[in-house]
Amino acid sequence: MMWGESVTAIMVATEFLEVGLNTVNKAAMNKGLSNFVLVFYSNLLGIFMLAPCILIFYRKRSPPVLTWSTVCKIFLLGVLSYGGQLCTYIGLGYGSPTLASAMADLTPAFTFIFSIISRMEKLDLGIRSSQAKSLGTLVSITGAFVVTLYKGLPLTNNTLLHSNWIVGGFFLASHSVIFAIILNVQTWIIRGYPAEMLVTLMCSSIVALLSSIISVMVEKDPNAWRVGMNMELIAFVYTAAFAVAFRSVVHKWALRKKGPIYVSMFKPLEMVIALAMGITFLGDKLYIGSLLGAAIIAIGFYAVIWGQAQEEKLVHHTESSNKDPLLSNTASMI
Template sequence: MWGIGVTAAMVITEFTEVGISIILKAAMTRGLSQFVYIVYSNALAIPILLPSSFILYRKRPLPQLTVSILFRIFLLALVSCAVQLFMFTGMRYSSPVLSTAMNDLTPAFTFLLAIISSMEKLDFRLQGSQAKSIGTILSVAGALIVTLYKGQPLTGVPSQNNLIHESLQLFPSNWVFGGILCAAGTLCLALLFIVQTWILKDYPSELMITLICCIFMTVLSASVSLFAERDPNAWILKPDIELIAIGSSAVFSVSLRNVVHTWACGEKGPLYTAMFKPLGMIIAIFLGISFLGDTLYLGSVIGGIVIALGFYTVIWGKAQEEERMGEEKGISKFESNSHKVPLLENRSVDV
């Protein structure tokens, strides 16, 4: 049941994240600075998370917050700040296309870091490990197909005002520098999932972790943004799409998404959480076709099928590993009990 709940929560989170990214792109076209956006969205999330934490832990025991845990959460905030700064700045210097393509490499980076940190076991003699490896490769390949290969249009007529085409013309193009920043952001995102899982092992409190991390994030991002954004007028928000972007991001991205991602990392591991990143591209295509009248291309269909195959292959591999771990625990428990039986029998004979 928990597996279904985590999957449903992750899919819903990806839907909301795609919607917010569309709003954010519209706000950035009207002059919203990425530095201002990061500071305000994190700061606004604090008064949302604080009463929620008070209500949740009013009758529940809160795990002890040690200096070691506090340092880990600070490290999490540092990595999260790096993710946002690298990705948004990289998008501005290159394009959303390149940023999306780099973001789709998150499962591969997460898989490698999880193996290095011993959070994922890789034994090619086991079907579970084989499935996770193949599924990760398929998901990354499918995401790159969707991003880089368009193919023939299958529905409608190609629009001359394509959103991606417009986005390419909005910002100055420096693909090398922008690509390096996006790649660094993707690597930091994979590291973020690893750190979240590391913290949850000793401090199983998703909401409190998110709250403390958000406080650190506000301080860190403000320190960088006040230096990077020197224009005082950029910090004055207009009551239009800019305010909507920051408000929706504070509620759904900073608050809800971070809590769900932390929970998913604790329940299923960092690789499982990262596997939903390529799924976000399919959701974006679906929403674009359904509500914006975008054209469906052959590359999107092929890439979507490959992503789905990769996603379900990893899920099947994780299920095989969990089943095998359950069987091993059952066998070890049975063996430990069986060793006690002869002692009881000998005592009865002696009596």
């Protein structure tokens, strides 16, 4: 019980920090921060943060043996991570932290779909739990379309500058798809190579390498690469410390213990946090469409979670029956 509560507390704290990350990065983007430069500097700084931790952690123990197959899987993870980060920051630049959190609500639905495809989850439409998870997935995707395509009347008098809701929503929804794939790939990797920090370091190195090549080709303005004592520096450090290092390690740790569906189910918490922070600190405009779409997504999300909870109860009951022969014999007599 204590284990489950600890994992839950850490995952909830991670979502609070996630919204803070989006808010800080959006504020820095409003001041001209380049998406490509952010990805490069944050991953490069993240490498320097992770390396000493790994040296200390493996000072008196040996890391798992790294095979060529694992290296290929981590390279795939690095490519996906780079694409996911770019989609996040481009979408955030066009949209807002509130929109980013609304699109993040899609993650459980897409994670469920890819978990079925990768056979990490089983789908049996003959039982209620699978029906709930399938219907919840469709409802969540519908809610995301509502948030993206329908604004409605504004509920606040604030204005959001330089925004393009549909473009931002497209990139942020694309990130949810990529992130769902990443969760399944990470689970695939970490269960065969249980070294969260090492996998994160190698993945960040691949992202930094890809980013250095593409950023130099795309970002021609020399001023974009200069780092001063301003909001941009805060964004680099926050992104490196949280997104590249802490969050990545925590997600891999939770994935190894609980699986991709468990990690993704915390994403809808971002919406409530982001609404308050976005309106308060960034002057985001709150629309009826955002609230309506978020409510639809929440309904779909809780349908998926209900189905997941029912399946976990069934598994727990089956395991208990197998451990207790008397209970198993009594159940069979009934």
